[in-house]
Amino acid sequence: MxxxxxxxxxxxxxxxxxxxxxxxxxxxxxxxxQGLFGSLSPTALIALLAALVACALIARHAFA
Incomplete structure (x- = not known):
């Protein structure tokens, strides 16, 4: 919270x-x-997750 x-x-x-x-x-x-991500807002956590998914998709496409 x-x-x-x-x-x-x-x-x-x-x-x-x-x-x-x-x-x-x-x-x-x-x-x-608060833990590691406790000070981040929910919006920032969603943006971080979206960036992580985007990086994973780019890496998957680049090495396929």
């Missing part, structure tokens, strides 16, 4: 802004838990 979609239950602001101590603690905890 990305930080831009989370809303703090304490202050009703986006967690990404970190306006209250609860937001800042949640933001830090989520950043520590």
């Amino acid at each position: 990305t930080l831009d979609r989370l809303v703090c239950a304490n202050c009703s602001n986006p967690v990404a802004e970190g306006r209250c101590p609860t937001c800042r603690a949640s933001r830090q905890r989520l950043q520590e838990q």
Whole structure:
């Protein structure tokens, strides 16, 4: 889950802004838990997957 979609239950602001101590603690905890692709948006992940498929198709066509 990305930080831009989370809303703090304490202050009703986006967690990404970190306006209250609860937001800042949640933001830090989520950043520590994110893996290799955790900071990428879903759109960026789809674009990365499309580029990978395109490279595989080009390589398959070039070496066939």
